[in-house]
Amino acid sequence: MGTEILLGQIINTNAAWLAVRLAEMGINLYRQQTVGDNLGRLTLAVQESLQRAHIVILTGGLGPTDDDLTREGVAAALGLTLEEDADQRQWLLERFAGRMTANNLKQAFKPQGATILPNPHGTACGYALETEGRWLFMLPGPPWEMEAMFNNHVATTLKEHFDLTTHLYHRTLHFIGIGESTLETELLDILRNQQDPSMALYAKTGEIELRLTTRAVTYEEARRHMAPTEEEVLKRLSSHVYGFDDDNLFSTVASLLVEQELTLALAESCTGGLIASSFTDIPGSSAYFYGGWVSYSNAMKIRELGVAPELLQRHGAVSAACVAAMAEGARQRSGAQWALAASGVAGPGGGTPEKPVGLVYHALATPNEIRIIRNTYSQDRLRNKSRAAKQAAYLLWLTLQGLPVPENLRVEVELP
């Protein structure tokens, strides 16, 4: 893996994930480094790291192939031999059940004295090794395997052997429908003068996060510490805060739909199924999601959603009238209480002076009304799709909260 990172072929996301987790645990991370799949350089890096740090964590290089050298590098750095672990060998034989190549048996070997860390998500086990009061961990490279092994084994071992009484705690507020510079201006006095909790803004596609951070012994203590700041932010901007911590926009909307016993259908044109896919990413979506149409062609809009051909001829598929008709058609056909439609120009082609790339209409049809919004994004196709999917969830969220549609987005049309 090291070589792939050094060639720029993959981004080292494991480094960032581990950095966050170690900070949370109150462990100071002093160095990160990447070396290639080269035994000499790897061995040297392990030796240097063990001289400097109490804890060394290696990721990657535990696979079955010849350039997976982490086991060998650690053994060389510490002057240990590699020995076969009978249990691990047995586990591998069972797991591969005959489809095993000779290479895979390499994964049954460990540096002498190491403890095997099981990997339920893959074939590469990890290893923990204590040497003169210092701890060295070898974890697999695939992020989900590495993360699970860190959480299930490494964190526990570290807590047993090091004094980790204070931790960093975060509180994240998720904002929607407000720009980064407006948000910063609204909070400037707090952002400038605040030391603890520390605060930072992060712009994501179509939304913004505000993260508060403080150090404390327990989560409750940290929350008490952060509460006055959080309350002040909410006092100023609550109509833009859709959630906290691990919430995301689609999961928040999904929970509100379930709470309010509403059902949803979708009619997507320019988003091409992305809104449906985002809702169905969240477990339990069948509780409220009836399904949807990806009505990419005009023929699908007419035949399957009942959009009038004259309407398409007069207003075009990218129009307030068309999304309104798509939403109402989807609502009636699906039997869901609410239906949401999106139509726009995703790009890079298909734009005109009147309907440029990035123009997107959304409509939400409920039994009482049809709410329509218009946005113009100015990014590439994938980001335009992504922002349009977020904006669909935003329109649902506003309506579920009983909030009005902001003036600058609202479109009023005469409905037939």
Add this chain to the structure above:
Amino acid sequence: MGTEILLGQIINTNAAWLAVRLAEMGINLYRQQTVGDNLGRLTLAVQESLQRAHIVILTGGLGPTDDDLTREGVAAALGLTLEEDADQRQWLLERFAGRMTANNLKQAFKPQGATILPNPHGTACGYALETEGRWLFMLPGPPWEMEAMFNNHVATTLKEHFDLTTHLYHRTLHFIGIGESTLETELLDILRNQQDPSMALYAKTGEIELRLTTRAVTYEEARRHMAPTEEEVLKRLSSHVYGFDDDNLFSTVASLLVEQELTLALAESCTGGLIASSFTDIPGSSAYFYGGWVSYSNAMKIRELGVAPELLQRHGAVSAACVAAMAEGARQRSGAQWALAASGVAGPGGGTPEKPVGLVYHALATPNEIRIIRNTYSQDRLRNKSRAAKQAAYLLWLTLQGLPVPENLRVEVELP
């Protein structure tokens, strides 16, 4: 910047960008490391790096604040003083035009003997420094400033002082429908004995990449050099190679559909719109994609796709019979020549002993036949969705290539 990276607050994208550029220039990158905003650790890291490498590139830490310590760390590592640069001071004074704080003047200082690299995009200039035939560059942290300075100054200096007539070139082969260890076994003799071009396998979700790399003066020379190896791989495994270099599975299938003048519709259950979204991520999808249904509920399958209620009752929604009916229904309703359907258990809930989480059926209906495949994935909801979307494209690709469905995936059912 170092501290922000070590706390996991920002991802070190500069490292990946530099890795790619250095590889392109034919410079071997042996180590990347990150240290925090700490003078002692920074000084040590600079000393160690200069002992190991001909070229050391530092990014970040050139701003005006107290924790910007790169100038100081380099000076300390090399035993140099910091001296004020009169031109840089003048430039800063003009640029800030009165709005300057005392801190900003820090940016007029440079390690003795360093050459200033101008920064048209920000206030932090960079520095180049030669010491005993080794080169050290200090570049600003913001990516666009760093990238411009590398391209405009660092690359030129390196080409002047090092022999960089050869570059690394890559050739990537994309494999589908074959596991990593089977692929490795098939190519083991080449992988083991081959030095140039070098070869490496990378497993991605639902597919595998083989990357050949060689060093040459021109792209044509590199391609000639790699051709015999590429041909040997294709001779053994061409029925699994769907594309090269920047191809992806969905763009490859899209091109084949357009070439063969075919049109496509989709009927998705467990993938929840992801297949449609993946095809519509690629510009120009309206040329072949009519649209689709996300028939998440049984009611949608019955009403919109014409799946018989008795069929659902007898076989369930996750069954070969159901996907076949969904595909044929989508084909007839949409008017597209081909239609593809997917139905399965995405998880985490909804699994049974007979139909576990990860079981997915796909059907492709064409005017002549209905091809059905069955897979069982063993990952979380998002990865199961992602693999099922890839597998849908695989079934299309096989059929577009006139290839049979592999035995281990094929399902035969009596169609009504």
